[in-house]
Amino acid sequence: MTALDAIKNRTSYRGKYENISVPRSDLTKIMEAGLSAPSGCNKQTTSLIVVDDAELLARLREVISPQVAETAPAIICVLTRKIIAYRDKCFNVQDYSAAIQNMLLAAVELGYQSCWYEGHVTDSDAIGRKMANILNVPEDYELVCFLPIGIASQSIKHADKKPFSERAWFNGFWRV
C-alpha cells in the first residue's frame, strides 16, 4: 500500500475488533513508525507502551470511561514529556501528534484499524493518569492518548470532510 493510499484509507474506527491477537512483530513495526516521526529540535518527547496482556487490558478498561475499544486485542498508550525545545517553546503536543499519525498509517498498511482517543484522557476526567498508574508510569511522563490496534469486525466509515476548496488555496487566502 502506498503512503497516499494509507492516508486516504485511514479512518477513526470506533467499531468492534476480531478476537485475534496482533503479532508482536507488527506492534513493534507500528511503534517504530511512531518513533520515526520528527520532533521539535529532535527532543524525542514521545514514548510508547503497548499493552497486549489480557489481564492488564482488563484493568485499563476499568478506568476508561466512557467505554471505548473494549474488544481491541492491543492498545498503544502514548506518553509525553514537556521538554523545552528552545527559548520557552515546547513542542511535545506536535511531537506526539506526528508520532500518532505515523502509527495510524502504519496500522492501516499492516491491515489493522485504530482510532486516536484523546478526549477524556487529558481533561478533567484524568483517565490518562489512572491508566498511567496501572502501567507504573512516573509523574514526569503524561499519558495523553491511546490507540486500539486490531482487525476490524464491523464496517469502516469515513468522516465527512469539507471540500478541498474551502480549506486549501493557491497563493493567498480566499474566504469561503
Add this chain to the structure above:
Amino acid sequence: MTALDAIKNRTSYRGKYENISVPRSDLTKIMEAGLSAPSGCNKQTTSLIVVDDAELLARLREVISPQVAETAPAIICVLTRKIIAYRDKCFNVQDYSAAIQNMLLAAVELGYQSCWYEGHVTDSDAIGRKMANILNVPEDYELVCFLPIGIASQSIKHADKKPFSERAWFNGFWRV
C-alpha cells in the same frame, strides 16, 4: 513506496533545492493528504495555502528570519483556527500536526523533500503573522508552520534517534 518506507525515508531536509517547479497536481495531492488527517471531533481546524508564485515567495522570504528554505520552489503555509471540540478542549495543535505529518509523507512518496518549520514562526518573532499579512490571512486564522516543497539538490541526512528500547515498552513502563 509503502507507507512504512515513506515513514522511514522522511527526514527534516534543510539543504538547497533544485530550481525545478513542483507541478500543481503534486502540490494538490500533498495538500489533499494533509486535509485527510483526522481532527478532534472532526472540527477540521487546519487550512492550507501553497505559494508557488515567484514574486510572492520572494515577499515571504523577506520576513522569514533566520533565512530558511530560500531555494524552495513552493512553500505550503499551515493555518489553524482555535475551534473548541468539546468542553473547553481545543485540539487544533494536534490537528495541524497530523496534517503536516501526512503532507511530509506524501511529499516523500512523490519524490520531494521538506521540513517542518515552526520555530520562530509562532514565538515572539511573530513571523507567522507577517507571512499571514502578505497572504491576506484574516485574524481568526493563525499561520503556525510552513513546509518547503521541492527536489533536494544536496545530500539527505537522518536525525539520530534514541534506541527503541529507551522509548517503547510492552505492558508497563520501564525506566531506562
